[in-house]
Amino acid sequence: MKKTLITALTLLATVTFAQHKLVGVDNAASMQNVGATMQFMVFTEDPAGPVVPEKSAISIDLKALGFTGKCQIVDLWSGKKVGVFTGTFAPEINRHGARMYKISPIK
Structure with missing residues (x-):
């Protein structure tokens, strides 16, 4: 969906005359x-x-990281086990957020 920013429009110069000078431009231009x-x-x-x-x-x-089988993933900040994963792991991360995980192969 495209949004129009007419309400947030910033004009680079104000086109008004004040004592025969343009307001918003430098002295040489005015x-x-x-x-x-x-x-x-x-x-x-x-x-x-x-x-x-x-x-x-x-x-x-996980395969790109060298894990070919099942892996146990633990959230290092909370200490909670996230689960067992094979192939890929796709946690949801908040905008401007970060997570730290320990990935261990299951033998």
Whole structure:
């Protein structure tokens, strides 16, 4: 869904006249009295891109880490066993969040 940022539009210069000078431009430009060029930026979409979701599943390829069979995964901060996984592990991580896990092969 595209969002229009007209309400958040920031004009780079204010086009008003005050004592024969343009407000919002530097002194050299305000003294020019013949043919000036003004550029404005109008955003029809958020220039920062889409909003990141609150949580995202981060897929970890256990085989790429060298684990070929079943693995026991433990959350190191809480000490809780997350479970047994084979192939991939995809915990949901909060935006701006972090997790630390211990991955151990099950023999």
